Amino acid sequence: MTKHIISDSSEWSFPLLERFDREIGRLAHGVYGLDTYANQIEVISSEQMIDAYSSVGLPISYHHWSFGKQFVSTEQTYRRGQMGLAYEIVINSDPCIAYLMEENTLPMQALVIAHACYGHNSFFKGNYLFRTWTSADAIIDYLVFARKYIASCEERYGQAEVELLLDSCHALMNHGVDRYKRPSPLSMAEEQRRQQERAEYLQSQVNDLWRTIPGHDGEEAQRQDARWPPEPQENLLYFIEKNAPLLEPWQREIVRIVRKVSQYFYPQRQTQVMNEGWATFWHYTLLNQLYDEGMVTDGFMMEFLQSHTGVVFQPPFDAPYYSGINPYALGFSMMRDIRRICEEPTAEDREWFPEIAGQDWRKVLDFAMRNFKDESFIAQFLSPTLMRELHLFAIRDDDREEAIEVTAIHEEQGYRTLRQALAEQYNLGTREPNIQVFNVDRRGDRSLTLRHFRHNRRPLGESVDEMLRHIRRLWGFTVRLEALDDQGRVQLLGEC
Amino acid sequence: MSHFIDRRLNGKNKSAVNRQRFLKRYKTQLKRAVADAVNQRSITDVDSGEKVGIPSKDISEPVFHHGPGGTRDMVHPGNKDFMPGDRISRPEGGGGGGGGQGRAGKGGRGEDDFVFELSREEFLDLLFDDLELPNLVRNQLIGSTEFKTVRAGYRTDGAPANIDIVRSLKGAVARRTALGAPYKAKVRELEAELEALLVAGVPEDDPRVLALREEIDRQKTRLAALPFIDTFDLRYQSFTRLPEPTSKAVMVCIMDVSGSMDQVRKNLAKRFFILLYLFLKRNYDKIEVVFIRHHTVAQEVDEQEFFYSRETGGTVVSSALNLSDEILRERYDPNVWNIYAAQASDGDNWDSDSAVCRDILAERLLPLMRYFAYVEITPRQHQSLWYAYQEVAAAHKHFAMREIGGAEDIFPVFRELFKRQSA
Numbered sequence: 001m002t003k004h005i006i007s008d009s010s011e012w013s014f015p016l017l018e019r020f021d022r023e024i025g026r027l028a029h030g031v032y033g034l035d036t037y038a039n040q041i042e043v044i045s046s047e048q049m050i051d052a053y054s055s056v057g058l059p060i061s062y063h064h065w066s067f068g069k070q071f072v073s074t075e076q077t078y079r080r081g082q083m084g085l086a087y088e089i090v091i092n093s094d095p096c097i098a099y100l101m102e103e104n105t106l107p108m109q110a111l112v113i114a115h116a117c118y119g120h121n122s123f124f125k126g127n128y129l130f131r132t133w134t135s136a137d138a139i140i141d142y143l144v145f146a147r148k149y150i151a152s153c154e155e156r157y158g159q160a161e162v163e164l165l166l167d168s169c170h171a172l173m174n175h176g177v178d179r180y181k182r183p184s185p186l187s188m189a190e191e192q193r194r195q196q197e198r199a200e201y202l203q204s205q206v207n208d209l210w211r212t213i214p215g216h217d218g219e220e221a222q223r224q225d226a227r228w229p230p231e232p233q234e235n236l237l238y239f240i241e242k243n244a245p246l247l248e249p250w251q252r253e254i255v256r257i258v259r260k261v262s263q264y265f266y267p268q269r270q271t272q273v274m275n276e277g278w279a280t281f282w283h284y285t286l287l288n289q290l291y292d293e294g295m296v297t298d299g300f301m302m303e304f305l306q307s308h309t310g311v312v313f314q315p316p317f318d319a320p321y322y323s324g325i326n327p328y329a330l331g332f333s334m335m336r337d338i339r340r341i342c343e344e345p346t347a348e349d350r351e352w353f354p355e356i357a358g359q360d361w362r363k364v365l366d367f368a369m370r371n372f373k374d375e376s377f378i379a380q381f382l383s384p385t386l387m388r389e390l391h392l393f394a395i396r397d398d399d400r401e402e403a404i405e406v407t408a409i410h411e412e413q414g415y416r417t418l419r420q421a422l423a424e425q426y427n428l429g430t431r432e433p434n435i436q437v438f439n440v441d442r443r444g445d446r447s448l449t450l451r452h453f454r455h456n457r458r459p460l461g462e463s464v465d466e467m468l469r470h471i472r473r474l475w476g477f478t479v480r481l482e483a484l485d486d487q488g489r490v491q492l493l494g495e496c
Numbered sequence: 497m498s499h500f501i502d503r504r505l506n507g508k509n510k511s512a513v514n515r516q517r518f519l520k521r522y523k524t525q526l527k528r529a530v531a532d533a534v535n536q537r538s539i540t541d542v543d544s545g546e547k548v549g550i551p552s553k554d555i556s557e558p559v560f561h562h563g564p565g566g567t568r569d570m571v572h573p574g575n576k577d578f579m580p581g582d583r584i585s586r587p588e589g590g591g592g593g594g595g596g597q598g599r600a601g602k603g604g605r606g607e608d609d610f611v612f613e614l615s616r617e618e619f620l621d622l623l624f625d626d627l628e629l630p631n632l633v634r635n636q637l638i639g640s641t642e643f644k645t646v647r648a649g650y651r652t653d654g655a656p657a658n659i660d661i662v663r664s665l666k667g668a669v670a671r672r673t674a675l676g677a678p679y680k681a682k683v684r685e686l687e688a689e690l691e692a693l694l695v696a697g698v699p700e701d702d703p704r705v706l707a708l709r710e711e712i713d714r715q716k717t718r719l720a721a722l723p724f725i726d727t728f729d730l731r732y733q734s735f736t737r738l739p740e741p742t743s744k745a746v747m748v749c750i751m752d753v754s755g756s757m758d759q760v761r762k763n764l765a766k767r768f769f770i771l772l773y774l775f776l777k778r779n780y781d782k783i784e785v786v787f788i789r790h791h792t793v794a795q796e797v798d799e800q801e802f803f804y805s806r807e808t809g810g811t812v813v814s815s816a817l818n819l820s821d822e823i824l825r826e827r828y829d830p831n832v833w834n835i836y837a838a839q840a841s842d843g844d845n846w847d848s849d850s851a852v853c854r855d856i857l858a859e860r861l862l863p864l865m866r867y868f869a870y871v872e873i874t875p876r877q878h879q880s881l882w883y884a885y886q887e888v889a890a891a892h893k894h895f896a897m898r899e900i901g902g903a904e905d906i907f908p909v910f911r912e913l914f915k916r917q918s919a
Contacts, residue, residue, distance in 0.1 A: 021498045021500075025498065040501065041498055044506075048503065048504070054511050055514075065520075066557055068516070071514060072518060072610075079613075102504055117498065159517075170557060171558050175560070318574065391574050395569070395570050395584070396567065396568070396570075397570065402583075403583035403585050403586065404583065404584045404585075404586060405583055409578055413580070418571065421569045425570065425571055432561070435560055457567060458563075460560060461562055462563060463559065
């Protein structure tokens with residue numbers, strides 16, 4: 001056996017990394033059938049890791065003070081030792097770029113290669129959200145375009161001007177995604193070619209929209225009553241890009257850039273549990289396989305398992321360092337649980353998951369990875385076994401009641417409620433306030449009315465006034481925000 | 497297929513631009529924080545970098561989010577003895593469980609200041625922003641003896657130590673290419689001819705073939721004979737010496753150490769002097785400091801003694817002014833040195849001496865100086881010295897006087913003294 005051992009030292013070197021990558025790749029592709037993009041693995045220092053952090057994981061980005069803020073705070077918490085750096089950053093691009101930190105030991109590097117370069121990578125390539133919303137082969141080019149474009153705007157219109165615009169766009173970033181329409185793919189050449197064309201076209205459209213020459217009288221009166229846009233619009237940034245009366249073409253382009261970046265991150269926000277769970281499951285499976293084949297030592301495994309258990313540790317709700325459900329822990333347990341249901345189903349599993357119990361676990365997992373997001377994944381695959389194992393319980397906090405009520409626990413009557421509640425917790429639609437463009441007064445003061453559709457009577461936080469100022473900066477005229485509650489009553493929240 | 501890249505040697509300051517922008521954006525808040533920090537920190541480390549905090553609410557990036565209230569369902573792990581229908585009282589902090597993430601335990605953290613670690617340079621930049629030395633002149637040294645050696649391109653002769661290897665070899669390559677071109681062309685021509693003959697079936701030992709081969713060899717030999725490097729190729733780095741204007745400053749610190757100046761007041765004075773010193777250092781390449789302390793007699797001392805030794809006795813301010821005058825005339829030629837002085841005192845003086853001080857200043861010291869700043873550290877009523885100096889201030893624009901009540905006044909007073917004058 002010992003003749004197969006790749007290395008018994010914990011020092012890494014490039015030949016050793018390549019060897020590990022080859023072996024892990026062989027298992028991932030050959031034995032487990034993972035489909036990945038090519039990998040580009042970059043070894044960087046911890047300072048560079050902090051740099052990478054602060055541009056939210058993008059390898060290249062435009063300049064903005066908020067990234068500097070992120071950098072300063074990361075650097076300080078790291079220096080003070082309050083936080084370790086993540087072992088890896090991986091970028092959804094083709095080839096898939098992963099960063100390894102030079103400070104890490106060989107077992108850690110192997111873990112990261114398995115986790116990022118085969119786990120996340122195959123998730124990026126396979127999951128339907130990523131396939132729909134991002135174009136891995138074009139993102140880097142697009143970011144280069146964005147960076148150059150914004151830099152040229154700074155040169156022409158001044159850094160302060162561009163910064164104010166970016167601030168406002170960033171504030172609305174979470175409201176810059178079409179949830180139901182598939183976006184067109186990105187490409188640098190295409191973007192540049194179309195950019196000029198678009199600028200002219202957009203301006204002509206906007207001019208048309210705001211044309212003040214009166215039409216026929218009868219038609220006029222009719223149009224005055226009609227609400228515009230006829231249906232509420234959820235993509236605030238898109239609406240502003242296309243319809244804000246006073247924006248210059250370059251400003252529209254910047255709104256568009258922020259919108260595109262936001263869209264690129266949209267799938268990641270929706271698949272945290274699945275993505276991390278998938279990657280964690282694969283690093284665990286792949287490295288154990290290496291061990292079974294006698295390629296790594298016991299010491300290697302001990303070190304690996306120590307980091308692994310740290311990553312998937314879930315403190316109970318009453319622990320002092322509890323901060324919600326750990327997506328790594330939940331995702332990893334669920335992936336493993338699915339494998340268990342396939343391989344050794346109990347009677348309960350057969351009742352709950354008749355279609356997967358006893359099937360080939362590789363096919364089932366692959367199917368799950370490709371066709372779900374966190375919310376639906378939990379609703380579909382969270383098993384009673386796992387709910388018992390994690391001792392999950394659901395509570396309802398209603399501000400009209402004196403106390404918080406426990407609504408369901410891990411028992412026969414509670415499973416479905418519990419699963420539903422947990423799935424709902426990962427529904428972006430409920431997590432983020434639902435704010436939509438409701439009306440624009442096209443004939444009068446050009447004011448924009450937004451509407452917050454309240455869910456479960458949850459109000460907006462204290463940032464409303466500041467947000468209205470940002471939207472006003474983009475829109476250029478009065479902006480109003482109303483709230484519509486469950487009873488259909490409308491209330492004005494603010495105006496700017 | 498995987499591809500490994502070693503990026504460790506790439507620059508690590510990718511975020512430097514963003515960091516600078518962040519600092520720039522919050523300059524006002526930072527400046528306030530820096531000014532506070534100077535007043536609070538101990539005297540000896542004013543010069544180092546600094547951690548300053550600004551309230552994190554000032555730098556937040558707003559988004560629409562849910563506030564507390566309404567109905568919320570949450571799932572948590574680790575149930576021990578809850579049963580459905582159990583009612584739990586809300587954890588402290590109200591608002592119910594601290595949001596969907598259950599962050600109740602960390603509720604207070606968001607209110608902390610956002611802490612910056614500024615480098616020494618950044619710290620001083622912020623500290624002295626908008627300040628300016630009055631009458632800043634760089635005295636030109638006539639018949640200058642100071643020179644700076646600067647690069648001045650390349651030349652064709654020089655000392656062997658100054659040979660620029662890259663330039664020389666580039667020249668050699670160019671020369672060899674140029675001189676070798678005719679031979680190479682000839683060789684190509686002959687080889688084409690030879691090829692044609694051989695293709696036509698002429699045998700190897702044909703005289704024409706032999707002649708061609710011989711000629712090709714001869715041309716190649718001549719090509720090879722071109723020297724690899726020639727004295728003609730050599731290039732030397734050229735240096736030239738430029739006379740430099742000097743910008744030297746001397747700062748005279750004068751402090752009253754009579755019995756009435758206690759350690760607290762001395763510390764106040766010291767902070768003031770340190771600020772002045774740091775500030776001058778940023779404006780002049782070279783700076784010397786003269787420490788003069790006085791009670792009834794004045795003495796030139798070193799820094800340690802200036803700030804820490806104890807003295808008692810009465811006060812004769814003119815003794816110090818006389819001594820500075822002597823020192824300046826002896827050691828610091830006003831044509832060479834920019835002279836600044838700062839005097840700190842509690843305002844006590846022999847009554848008859850104040851008029852003398854006024855005259856020394858007006859007639860002998862001020863004509864030599866760029867700026868003279870007087871700070872009086874006193875919570876009490878002003879005495880004769882203050883009024884005498886007021887007369888000086890009225891007559892001379894480069895004399896300034898202010899009063900310091902406590903530590904919190906030092907920096908504002910300092911700023912006021914050196915505020916950038918708008919024309």
